[in-house]
Each structure stands twice: as structure tokens, then as C-alpha cells.
Amino acid sequence: MSQKLNEFEKELLEYRGEQYKADKNMVESLLQKVNRPGIHVICEWLDMKQKNGMNFYESPASTKYHGAGIGGLVKHSLRVYDVFQDLLKKYRQNQPYPKEETIILSTLCHDICKVGVYYPQINKSGEYDGRGAFKFNDLLPLGHGEKSVMILQQFIQVTDQEMMLIRYHMGPYDPILKTWGMEDKINEKEPLCFWFYMADHIASKIEGLED
């Protein structure tokens, strides 16, 4: 047990240098623009270690796909923040633009369901398998986008638009879209869901694979 944790903690410590500070400063300075009660509680929660020994900043974004190393989740979330705005500016110029605080909250928190669900992979010798070796174990399986919304709602009032963007950010990867008529209903209620999904897709499946 101690051997495996030693190696894992060494990696965590490596990340907890300049990169960690820069990521945390960036996320917190953006979230502080969300002028809503409870935003400071979210900032505290993001910095709180979960049962797997990692907080939001340290979490990977996946086991072996995009952002599969320590710090992968915050990197991915910040990238979605940038890409979503790029897409809106390029393709939605003359359409209603979401509030800045909606862009910030939705992009940075769309994957907070991933906090606390990736555990260091331990090999048969009982040792940590090394960089980017994680296994998925969600002790509170409440879905993906829907779980991110539920976590946020514990701390802050979330608008309908934010709920829609976060809940449906997996786009066609989400089986709910296969339910008859659901895709049309989602797009009709919130056309930006498609662009939010595109931002997540670009950041994870197109750019993120090299992480």
C-alpha cells in the first residue's frame, strides 16, 4: 500500500508546482466572474481532495483517452472554455450570445462528475503502475452530464441553459439522444447544446488524444 502511494504521491507532487498554481489561478479568476451566491463554495470544492486522493486540479480526464494524466481534467476543461468561444464567434455571430458567466460555469464544470472517480492503477505486485495509469470506479453512479449538474446544484443556482449545455455535452455519445424525438427536443430548447458538444468533442477527441 505504501509503495504504491509513494509513487503516486510523487507524481502528484510533481504536478503541484507551477502548473498547478497556474491552472488554479486561471480557473478561480474565471469562476470569480460568476456573480452568484455559492461560487466560492465551488472553488473550495474543486480544491478538495476526494476519496481517490485527488482534487479537480489533479484529476485525469479519462483512463486512457484524452487527458489521461494528472492535471488532465483541468487542462481539458480550460480548453473547452476556449474552443466553445471560438466556435460561437465563428459560427454564431448573429445569434443570441450566452452570458459570460454561463460560458465559464458550463465549460469549466461540465465534467466535474469525473472528480473522485479515477483511482491509481495498482499492479499485481501491489505497486502503482505509473504515469497515466488509472481505473474508473464511480462510487456514486448518477450518470455523466447529469451528475455534473447535480454536483453544481448542491452549491449554486444553475440556469436552464447551463443545465442543458452540461447535461447534453456528450452529444450523440449519450444514449438519451437515441430516444425517439429527443435530439430535436434538445436542439429546439437549446441550440447551443450542439456547439457545446462540438467544443467538447474537439478538445477531447480531436486535440486531446495527444495529451
Ligand SMILES: [Fe+2]
Ligand atoms: Fe464529459
Ligand SMILES: [Fe+2]
Ligand atoms: Fe469534456
